[in-house]
Amino acid sequence: MRKEYNNRMEVVLGVIGGKWKAHILYHLTNGPIRTGELKRLVTGITQKMLTEQLRELENDGLVSRKVYNQVPPKVEYSLTEYGESLREVLQVLCEWGGEYIKYRYPNGEVIIKEEAENK
Amino acid sequence: MRKEYNNRMEVVLGVIGGKWKAHILYHLTNGPIRTGELKRLVTGITQKMLTEQLRELENDGLVSRKVYNQVPPKVEYSLTEYGESLREVLQVLCEWGGEYIKYRYPNGEVIIKEEAENK
DNA sequence: CTGGATCCTATTAGATACTG
DNA sequence: CAGTATCTAATAGGATCCAG
16 A cells, blocks of 8 residues: 655655654653553553554554463563664653643643642 | 643643644744635644644743734734743654654655755 | 454544634 | 545444353
């Protein structure tokens, strides 16, 4: 199937767009992680969505899936070598997010839990 | 309404996430643009979605809307001063998109029209 | 017990027609 | 031309089931 894109933004959104992917990838930048842990970290995602999104990321070459043949089952996801190239991109996104909150809610009306914890 | 985020990625996705926003903002980085032109550039978007997304971006302080009181109507959208801070972020995303295509389709099986035109 | 699949419902996006 | 309203189609969410 031959696909055409109108511009590079279409490419990016095709690969890491949607409601969950950037979020999943963001957590994967901290190293390999098991399904359950990932599900816990990506707030609000369902098992179904998580599996679907991970499969797509695998097919796009950004994530690899490692199955440990044991009971109880253990599956770990991690960034592929090429997936690592997203680290910087995700970092830029996150930084902007942090600045945005400061800009819009300078008096701390809105908080980011992960950062509040580090105090 | 007091909102809480678990991390900065949630913030970013809340503001520029979804199927269309990054795409719209990307075109706005080229300067003020009329509704119809924007609709033409954001491939596949419907009038309804375009209006909805622009309203949300307005409410989040990233986009401003200027109405010219004339017949036929003319409305122009542009980035706000703060919205300009997204320029760099969108740029990083686009660059990654360009690299990704080269990596996955090194023999040019997939093309990006906007770039093909510049040859 | 963990990871994943399936089915059904709820929510959101798309298509079309209409108004100022 | 820009925007709204209504209806339909697609997609996400929830509950439940299954395999190892």
